[in-house]
Amino acid sequence: MPHVDTDIHQGDPIFILGVMPRSGTNYLWDLICSHPDCVPAREPIHEDLFLQHAHLLEAYMAAVQRAWDPAWGVFADDLAAKLSASLGDGLISFLWVERSRRLVTKSPSVRNLALFFDLFPRARLLILIRDGRSAVQSAMTTFSWDFDTAAHLWAEGAEEIRQFDHAYRDSGRSYRIIRYEDLLEDLEPRLAEILDFLDLDRDRFDFAAAAHLPVRGSSAFLGPGRATVNWDPVEKDAAFAPKERWRDWDPSLLRRFEWIAGDQLRHFGYQGSPDRPAGVLWPLGQRMLDWGWRGGRFARRARYWVQRQTHTTRRRRAQDRSGSPGS
Numbered sequence: 001m002p003h004v005d006t007d008i009h010q011g012d013p014i015f016i017l018g019v020m021p022r023s024g025t026n027y028l029w030d031l032i033c034s035h036p037d038c039v040p041a042r043e044p045i046h047e048d049l050f051l052q053h054a055h056l057l058e059a060y061m062a063a064v065q066r067a068w069d070p071a072w073g074v075f076a077d078d079l080a081a082k083l084s085a086s087l088g089d090g091l092i093s094f095l096w097v098e099r100s101r102r103l104v105t106k107s108p109s110v111r112n113l114a115l116f117f118d119l120f121p122r123a124r125l126l127i128l129i130r131d132g133r134s135a136v137q138s139a140m141t142t143f144s145w146d147f148d149t150a151a152h153l154w155a156e157g158a159e160e161i162r163q164f165d166h167a168y169r170d171s172g173r174s175y176r177i178i179r180y181e182d183l184l185e186d187l188e189p190r191l192a193e194i195l196d197f198l199d200l201d202r203d204r205f206d207f208a209a210a211a212h213l214p215v216r217g218s219s220a221f222l223g224p225g226r227a228t229v230n231w232d233p234v235e236k237d238a239a240f241a242p243k244e245r246w247r248d249w250d251p252s253l254l255r256r257f258e259w260i261a262g263d264q265l266r267h268f269g270y271q272g273s274p275d276r277p278a279g280v281l282w283p284l285g286q287r288m289l290d291w292g293w294r295g296g297r298f299a300r301r302a303r304y305w306v307q308r309q310t311h312t313t314r315r316r317r318a319q320d321r322s323g324s325p326g327s
Contacts, residue, residue, distance in 0.1 A: 008089045011096060014038070014198055016106035016126045017051065017113065019157040020150075022138035023130040024180035024242075026216050029106045031183075031191060032126075034210055035200050039101035042094070048105045050091050054112040054119060057087055081118070088119030102200070110157045113164045117173050124198055125175035127161055131270050132261050133246035133254075141245075147253060148260070148293040155261035162267055179268065181243055187211055259286040 014032060018025035025047075033040050041048060061083055068075065096103040116125060132154040139150040165177060176197050182190050188207050195202045214235050249257075254273055257265075262272045276282070 008093050011092060011103060013092050013096065013103040013105065013123045014126065015120065015123050016104070016128060017110050018108040019110055019129045019161060020135055020153045021108040022135045022142060023108060023128055025106045025108050025128055028126065028128055028178070028183065029104060030213055030216065031210055032104050035195070035205050037101055037200055037204065038104045039098045041103060041105045042097040045095060047107050048095060049107050049109065051107060051113065051116055052109045052111045054115045058115060084118045085121050092120070110160050113160050114167070126194065127175060127177045128180055129158060129161060129177060129268050130180040131243065132158065132265050133257055134243060136257065137245040147256065151257050151260040155264050158261065158264035158268065162264065184243065256286070256289065
Protein backbone atom coordinates (compact mmCIF):
# COMPACT_ATOMS: atom_id res chain seq x y z
CA MET A 1 0.00 0.00 0.00
CA PRO A 2 1.15 3.62 -0.41
CA HIS A 3 2.71 5.35 2.57
CA VAL A 4 -0.02 6.76 4.80
CA ASP A 5 1.04 10.24 5.83
CA THR A 6 -0.59 12.27 8.56
CA ASP A 7 -0.82 15.09 6.01
CA ILE A 8 -4.46 15.25 4.94
CA HIS A 9 -3.41 15.58 1.30
CA GLN A 10 -1.74 12.16 1.45
CA GLY A 11 -4.43 10.36 3.40
CA ASP A 12 -6.01 8.46 0.47
CA PRO A 13 -9.40 7.99 2.23
CA ILE A 14 -11.97 5.41 1.13
CA PHE A 15 -15.65 6.34 0.89
CA ILE A 16 -18.47 3.80 0.52
CA LEU A 17 -21.83 5.11 -0.71
CA GLY A 18 -24.93 2.91 -0.99
CA VAL A 19 -27.77 3.48 -3.43
CA MET A 20 -30.15 3.68 -0.43
CA PRO A 21 -30.42 2.27 3.09
CA ARG A 22 -30.43 -1.54 3.14
CA SER A 23 -28.08 -1.80 0.17
CA GLY A 24 -25.20 -3.61 1.92
CA THR A 25 -22.94 -0.75 2.99
CA ASN A 26 -22.36 -2.33 6.41
CA TYR A 27 -21.20 -5.53 4.74
CA LEU A 28 -18.77 -3.84 2.36
CA TRP A 29 -17.52 -1.57 5.14
CA ASP A 30 -16.88 -4.59 7.38
CA LEU A 31 -14.97 -6.28 4.57
CA ILE A 32 -12.71 -3.30 3.81
CA CYS A 33 -12.14 -2.52 7.49
CA SER A 34 -10.95 -6.11 7.93
CA HIS A 35 -7.78 -5.14 6.10
CA PRO A 36 -5.04 -4.37 8.64
CA ASP A 37 -4.14 -1.13 6.85
CA CYS A 38 -7.66 0.32 7.22
CA VAL A 39 -9.48 1.99 10.07
CA PRO A 40 -13.07 3.22 10.55
CA ALA A 41 -14.03 6.81 11.24
CA ARG A 42 -14.01 8.32 14.72
CA GLU A 43 -16.56 6.94 17.15
CA PRO A 44 -19.50 7.08 17.20
CA ILE A 45 -19.78 8.30 13.57
CA HIS A 46 -20.81 5.09 11.83
CA GLU A 47 -22.31 6.92 8.82
CA ASP A 48 -20.80 10.28 7.88
CA LEU A 49 -23.73 11.50 5.68
CA PHE A 50 -21.48 14.29 4.40
CA LEU A 51 -22.59 14.08 0.80
CA GLN A 52 -26.28 13.85 1.62
CA HIS A 53 -26.13 17.46 2.85
CA ALA A 54 -23.44 18.72 0.47
CA HIS A 55 -25.89 20.98 -1.38
CA LEU A 56 -25.82 23.20 1.72
CA LEU A 57 -22.03 23.49 1.42
CA GLU A 58 -22.41 24.26 -2.27
CA ALA A 59 -24.80 27.11 -1.44
CA TYR A 60 -22.47 28.32 1.31
CA MET A 61 -19.48 28.42 -1.04
CA ALA A 62 -21.48 30.28 -3.68
CA ALA A 63 -22.58 32.87 -1.09
CA VAL A 64 -19.01 33.34 0.13
CA GLN A 65 -17.69 33.85 -3.37
CA ARG A 66 -20.43 36.36 -4.18
CA ALA A 67 -19.35 38.34 -1.12
CA TRP A 68 -15.74 38.63 -2.28
CA ASP A 69 -14.96 42.11 -3.55
CA PRO A 70 -13.70 42.20 -7.17
CA ALA A 71 -11.65 45.23 -6.15
CA TRP A 72 -9.32 42.90 -4.27
CA GLY A 73 -7.87 41.60 -7.50
CA VAL A 74 -8.24 38.80 -10.01
CA PHE A 75 -9.65 35.54 -8.67
CA ALA A 76 -8.01 32.49 -10.23
CA ASP A 77 -10.24 30.12 -12.20
CA ASP A 78 -9.42 27.23 -9.85
CA LEU A 79 -10.10 29.14 -6.64
CA ALA A 80 -13.61 27.75 -6.24
CA ALA A 81 -12.32 24.21 -6.69
CA LYS A 82 -9.62 24.82 -4.08
CA LEU A 83 -12.20 26.17 -1.64
CA SER A 84 -14.43 23.14 -2.13
CA ALA A 85 -11.53 20.68 -1.73
CA SER A 86 -10.35 22.49 1.39
CA LEU A 87 -13.77 22.08 3.00
CA GLY A 88 -13.65 18.41 2.06
CA ASP A 89 -10.22 18.10 3.65
CA GLY A 90 -11.65 19.53 6.85
CA LEU A 91 -14.43 16.93 6.87
CA ILE A 92 -11.93 14.12 6.31
CA SER A 93 -9.69 15.49 9.06
CA PHE A 94 -12.64 15.35 11.46
CA LEU A 95 -13.26 11.67 10.74
CA TRP A 96 -9.65 10.48 10.47
CA VAL A 97 -8.41 9.89 14.00
CA GLU A 98 -5.95 6.99 13.67
CA ARG A 99 -3.72 8.44 10.97
CA SER A 100 -1.32 5.54 10.63
CA ARG A 101 -4.03 3.68 8.67
CA ARG A 102 -6.42 4.44 5.80
CA LEU A 103 -9.76 5.98 6.70
CA VAL A 104 -12.86 4.01 5.61
CA THR A 105 -16.22 5.77 5.94
CA LYS A 106 -19.70 5.06 4.60
CA SER A 107 -23.15 6.49 3.97
CA PRO A 108 -26.34 4.73 2.79
CA SER A 109 -27.17 7.48 0.29
CA VAL A 110 -25.96 8.81 -3.05
CA ARG A 111 -27.78 12.11 -2.84
CA ASN A 112 -25.56 14.89 -4.29
CA LEU A 113 -23.27 12.26 -5.79
CA ALA A 114 -22.28 14.72 -8.53
CA LEU A 115 -20.59 16.87 -5.86
CA PHE A 116 -18.38 14.08 -4.51
CA PHE A 117 -15.17 14.83 -6.37
CA ASP A 118 -15.62 18.57 -5.86
CA LEU A 119 -15.29 17.99 -2.12
CA PHE A 120 -13.04 14.93 -2.12
CA PRO A 121 -10.92 15.03 -5.30
CA ARG A 122 -8.20 12.74 -3.86
CA ALA A 123 -10.52 10.14 -2.32
CA ARG A 124 -11.34 6.68 -3.63
CA LEU A 125 -15.04 5.98 -3.98
CA LEU A 126 -16.91 2.67 -3.85
CA ILE A 127 -20.55 2.98 -4.99
CA LEU A 128 -22.66 0.03 -3.92
CA ILE A 129 -25.85 -0.92 -5.70
CA ARG A 130 -28.23 -3.72 -4.84
CA ASP A 131 -31.20 -5.27 -6.64
CA GLY A 132 -33.88 -2.68 -5.99
CA ARG A 133 -36.50 -5.28 -5.15
CA SER A 134 -34.35 -6.73 -2.38
CA ALA A 135 -33.49 -3.28 -1.03
CA VAL A 136 -37.15 -2.21 -1.06
CA GLN A 137 -38.31 -5.36 0.75
CA SER A 138 -35.57 -4.94 3.35
CA ALA A 139 -36.49 -1.26 3.89
CA MET A 140 -40.16 -2.15 4.33
CA THR A 141 -39.29 -4.85 6.86
CA THR A 142 -36.71 -2.79 8.76
CA PHE A 143 -38.19 0.71 8.72
CA SER A 144 -41.89 0.01 7.96
CA TRP A 145 -41.59 2.17 4.83
CA ASP A 146 -44.40 1.98 2.34
CA PHE A 147 -43.63 0.26 -0.95
CA ASP A 148 -43.81 3.30 -3.22
CA THR A 149 -41.56 5.46 -1.02
CA ALA A 150 -38.86 2.78 -0.92
CA ALA A 151 -39.15 2.02 -4.66
CA HIS A 152 -38.91 5.69 -5.64
CA LEU A 153 -35.90 6.17 -3.35
CA TRP A 154 -34.10 3.27 -5.00
CA ALA A 155 -34.98 4.48 -8.50
CA GLU A 156 -33.77 8.01 -7.73
CA GLY A 157 -30.51 6.70 -6.24
CA ALA A 158 -29.90 4.31 -9.14
CA GLU A 159 -30.55 7.09 -11.65
CA GLU A 160 -28.13 9.38 -9.82
CA ILE A 161 -25.46 6.67 -10.02
CA ARG A 162 -26.16 6.16 -13.73
CA GLN A 163 -25.80 9.87 -14.49
CA PHE A 164 -22.66 10.13 -12.34
CA ASP A 165 -21.08 7.20 -14.19
CA HIS A 166 -21.98 8.73 -17.54
CA ALA A 167 -20.33 12.02 -16.53
CA TYR A 168 -17.16 10.56 -14.95
CA ARG A 169 -16.55 7.27 -16.76
CA ASP A 170 -13.65 8.59 -18.82
CA SER A 171 -12.47 11.24 -16.36
CA GLY A 172 -9.78 9.22 -14.61
CA ARG A 173 -11.47 9.77 -11.25
CA SER A 174 -11.04 6.98 -8.69
CA TYR A 175 -14.40 5.25 -8.32
CA ARG A 176 -15.95 1.83 -8.82
CA ILE A 177 -19.57 0.70 -8.99
CA ILE A 178 -20.07 -2.60 -7.17
CA ARG A 179 -23.11 -4.86 -7.15
CA TYR A 180 -23.89 -6.30 -3.73
CA GLU A 181 -24.97 -9.59 -5.28
CA ASP A 182 -21.62 -10.03 -7.04
CA LEU A 183 -19.89 -9.92 -3.65
CA LEU A 184 -22.25 -12.58 -2.32
CA GLU A 185 -21.83 -14.88 -5.30
CA ASP A 186 -18.12 -14.52 -6.03
CA LEU A 187 -16.51 -12.90 -3.01
CA GLU A 188 -12.78 -13.59 -3.29
CA PRO A 189 -12.15 -12.50 -6.90
CA ARG A 190 -14.47 -9.51 -6.59
CA LEU A 191 -12.89 -8.43 -3.34
CA ALA A 192 -9.40 -8.90 -4.76
CA GLU A 193 -10.32 -6.49 -7.58
CA ILE A 194 -11.58 -3.96 -5.04
CA LEU A 195 -8.42 -4.23 -2.94
CA ASP A 196 -6.29 -3.67 -6.04
CA PHE A 197 -8.33 -0.61 -6.96
CA LEU A 198 -7.90 0.74 -3.43
CA ASP A 199 -4.16 0.02 -3.54
CA LEU A 200 -4.44 -2.29 -0.54
CA ASP A 201 -2.09 -5.27 -0.38
CA ARG A 202 -4.23 -8.36 -1.01
CA ASP A 203 -1.52 -10.57 0.52
CA ARG A 204 -2.21 -8.92 3.87
CA PHE A 205 -5.95 -9.67 3.68
CA ASP A 206 -7.57 -12.76 5.24
CA PHE A 207 -9.97 -13.95 2.55
CA ALA A 208 -10.99 -17.02 4.56
CA ALA A 209 -12.11 -14.84 7.46
CA ALA A 210 -13.95 -12.55 5.03
CA ALA A 211 -15.92 -15.51 3.67
CA HIS A 212 -17.18 -16.25 7.18
CA LEU A 213 -17.82 -12.66 8.17
CA PRO A 214 -20.89 -12.53 10.45
CA VAL A 215 -24.08 -10.82 9.34
CA ARG A 216 -25.01 -7.45 10.85
CA GLY A 217 -28.28 -5.59 10.50
CA SER A 218 -30.15 -8.11 8.36
CA SER A 219 -33.88 -7.47 8.05
CA ALA A 220 -34.69 -11.20 8.14
CA PHE A 221 -31.66 -13.10 9.45
CA LEU A 222 -31.94 -11.83 13.01
CA GLY A 223 -30.08 -14.48 14.99
CA PRO A 224 -31.29 -16.81 17.73
CA GLY A 225 -33.69 -15.28 20.22
CA ARG A 226 -34.02 -12.03 18.25
CA ALA A 227 -37.34 -10.61 17.10
CA THR A 228 -36.23 -7.28 15.65
CA VAL A 229 -33.48 -5.94 13.39
CA ASN A 230 -30.21 -5.48 15.25
CA TRP A 231 -26.59 -4.77 14.39
CA ASP A 232 -25.01 -7.44 16.56
CA PRO A 233 -22.93 -9.97 14.58
CA VAL A 234 -24.78 -13.17 13.69
CA GLU A 235 -23.00 -16.21 12.28
CA LYS A 236 -24.18 -17.07 8.76
CA ASP A 237 -25.82 -20.37 7.88
CA ALA A 238 -27.87 -21.76 4.98
CA ALA A 239 -30.92 -19.71 6.03
CA PHE A 240 -29.17 -16.47 5.09
CA ALA A 241 -30.68 -15.61 1.67
CA PRO A 242 -30.55 -11.84 1.11
CA LYS A 243 -31.27 -12.10 -2.63
CA GLU A 244 -34.57 -13.95 -2.32
CA ARG A 245 -36.74 -11.78 -0.11
CA TRP A 246 -38.81 -10.22 -2.88
CA ARG A 247 -39.61 -13.52 -4.59
CA ASP A 248 -42.97 -13.80 -2.84
CA TRP A 249 -44.21 -10.44 -4.05
CA ASP A 250 -47.67 -10.27 -5.50
CA PRO A 251 -47.66 -9.69 -9.31
CA SER A 252 -49.15 -6.24 -8.70
CA LEU A 253 -46.05 -5.24 -6.70
CA LEU A 254 -43.75 -6.58 -9.40
CA ARG A 255 -45.59 -4.54 -12.01
CA ARG A 256 -45.52 -1.47 -9.78
CA PHE A 257 -41.78 -1.77 -9.28
CA GLU A 258 -41.33 -2.23 -13.02
CA TRP A 259 -43.19 1.04 -13.58
CA ILE A 260 -41.19 2.97 -10.99
CA ALA A 261 -37.70 1.53 -11.47
CA GLY A 262 -37.61 -1.02 -14.27
CA ASP A 263 -35.29 1.00 -16.51
CA GLN A 264 -32.74 1.54 -13.74
CA LEU A 265 -32.99 -2.11 -12.67
CA ARG A 266 -32.05 -3.38 -16.13
CA HIS A 267 -29.33 -0.75 -16.58
CA PHE A 268 -27.40 -2.29 -13.70
CA GLY A 269 -27.76 -5.80 -15.06
CA TYR A 270 -30.73 -7.09 -13.08
CA GLN A 271 -33.42 -9.08 -14.81
CA GLY A 272 -36.73 -7.23 -14.74
CA SER A 273 -39.86 -9.15 -13.81
CA PRO A 274 -42.40 -9.05 -15.33
CA ASP A 275 -42.33 -7.32 -18.71
CA ARG A 276 -44.43 -4.19 -19.07
CA PRO A 277 -48.00 -5.01 -20.15
CA ALA A 278 -49.11 -3.70 -23.54
CA GLY A 279 -51.96 -1.25 -23.99
CA VAL A 280 -53.00 2.05 -22.43
CA LEU A 281 -54.82 0.84 -19.33
CA TRP A 282 -51.71 -0.26 -17.43
CA PRO A 283 -49.83 3.09 -17.63
CA LEU A 284 -53.03 4.94 -16.79
CA GLY A 285 -53.50 2.82 -13.68
CA GLN A 286 -49.89 3.33 -12.66
CA ARG A 287 -50.18 7.11 -13.06
CA MET A 288 -53.22 7.08 -10.82
CA LEU A 289 -51.16 5.22 -8.22
CA ASP A 290 -48.42 7.86 -8.65
CA TRP A 291 -50.89 10.65 -7.92
CA GLY A 292 -52.17 8.84 -4.85
CA TRP A 293 -48.65 8.28 -3.54
CA ARG A 294 -47.65 11.91 -4.06
CA GLY A 295 -50.76 13.10 -2.26
CA GLY A 296 -50.09 10.68 0.57
CA ARG A 297 -46.48 11.83 0.78
CA PHE A 298 -47.63 15.40 1.31
CA ALA A 299 -49.99 14.23 4.05
CA ARG A 300 -47.21 12.22 5.73
CA ARG A 301 -44.89 15.21 5.69
CA ALA A 302 -47.62 17.39 7.16
CA ARG A 303 -48.23 14.86 9.94
CA TYR A 304 -44.51 14.69 10.66
CA TRP A 305 -44.30 18.50 10.82
CA VAL A 306 -47.27 18.68 13.25
CA GLN A 307 -45.79 15.93 15.43
CA ARG A 308 -42.42 17.69 15.49
CA GLN A 309 -43.96 21.05 16.41
CA THR A 310 -46.08 19.42 19.13
CA HIS A 311 -43.04 17.64 20.55
CA THR A 312 -41.04 20.90 20.56
CA THR A 313 -43.87 22.79 22.29
CA ARG A 314 -44.28 20.13 24.97
CA ARG A 315 -40.53 20.06 25.60
CA ARG A 316 -40.40 23.83 26.00
CA ARG A 317 -43.36 23.81 28.39
CA ALA A 318 -41.69 21.12 30.44
CA GLN A 319 -38.50 23.13 30.56
CA ASP A 320 -40.42 26.25 31.58
CA ARG A 321 -42.17 24.38 34.40
CA SER A 322 -38.93 22.86 35.65
CA GLY A 323 -37.28 26.28 35.73
CA SER A 324 -40.17 28.19 37.34
CA PRO A 325 -39.99 29.41 41.00
CA GLY A 326 -41.14 26.87 43.53
CA SER A 327 -40.86 23.98 41.15
